Amino acid sequence: MAIINYAQKVINFKVVYYGPGVAGKTANLQHIHKSLPDVSKGNMISLAAGDDRTLFFDFLPVSATTVRGFTAKFQLYTVPGQVYYNMTRKLVLRGVDGLVFVADSQWDRLRDNVESFRNLEENLREYNYNLDDMPYVMQYNKRDLPNVAPLEYMEFMLNRRARQVPYFEAVAVSGDGVFDTLNTVSRMVLVGEFGQEKGEHRESA
C-alpha cells in the first residue's frame, strides 16, 4: 500500500521479489545494494538461515526519483523461496505495491517456477489482492547457464495470463538485467498509483 506523506514529502512503496528457492531473488538485491551510491540506498538486511537461504526476508530501501517535489522511495523485499516457508512468505506480501517474479531458467526448475507462481496467486488472494491489478514483471534469471529453457518457453509457462507483463533476461549474480527489471517495476508502480497521461504507453521498459 503506497503511503503518501505530505509532512515529509515522501511516497513509500513496497516491492517484493518472489520466486522459487535459489532463483536469485537475494542476488538481485545484493547487486542493487552493491551498485547504488550511498545517497540512494539504506542498509540491507538479510534474515537468512545458516546455509544462506533466506529465512524470513531480505530488505533494502532505495530511492530513485523525485515526483512533483515528493521523494519516491521503494522498499525492496525478498521472500524465502522454499516451499515450506509459506507462512513467512505470506507475511512479507502484506501491503505490497509491485512484484518481480524471479524465475530460474534451468529446465529442471521449470516446475518449481510454475508452483511458486501459483503459490503467489494464492497468497495474494488471501489479502484480497489480484495479479490483474498488481504491477509486476517477470525476470528469467540464470540465462548464462547451459541448460536453460528458451525464452519463448519461459513465457509460455509463466507469462500467460490475460495481461502479459514485461519480462527480462537476467544474470543476477553479475547484474545483467537487474536494473532494467527494477526500473520497469518501479515505473509501473508509480503509474499504477498515480496514472499516466493519455497517449503515452504504459509498462514500457
Place this chain on the structure above:
Amino acid sequence: MVIHESDAEKINTVLTTFLGESGASEALLIDRSGQLLSMTGANRALDTVSISALAAGAFSSTGALAQLLGETEFTVLFHQGNKESMHVSTVDDQAILLAIFGERTTVGMVRLFAKEASAAVGQILAEARNKPKTKGELSTPLTADESRTSFGEKTR
C-alpha cells in the same frame, strides 16, 4: 494511504505526550507492511527504516504464532536489552506502535501509556483513511518523464 500535514501534527502531539508520560525515548508509528508512518523522540541517529521493517516483520510473525495457538493475535511484543528495551503494541489492524526505552522507566509504564496513545492514534488514522483521497499536486496523471526511474544508470 495519505497522511496530510494536519494528520502528521496530530499524531506527533499524541506521541510526544506518550513519551512525556511513559518515559520512553522514542516512539515510532509503523504500518504493518513495514513502513514508518511517524516518529517522535530523542534526536539520535537510529536506522528507523530498518527498525520499522524488522519490527513489522517480528510483529506479524508473532501474530502468526498466536494464530497457531488459536489466538487472534498477541497484542504486545516486548524485547528486553541490557540498557535499551523495545515495546511493540497493536494500534489497529493496519498499524503498530513501537516504543524504545531505557533505564529511566519500566515496561509497565510504557505498556500503560502505550494503550492510551494507541487508542488516540488509531482514531486519527481512521479519520485519515476515511478522508477523500485527495492527492493535491499528485492528483493528475504523471508524464512519461515523471514516472521514469533511473536506478543504476550512472554506475553501468
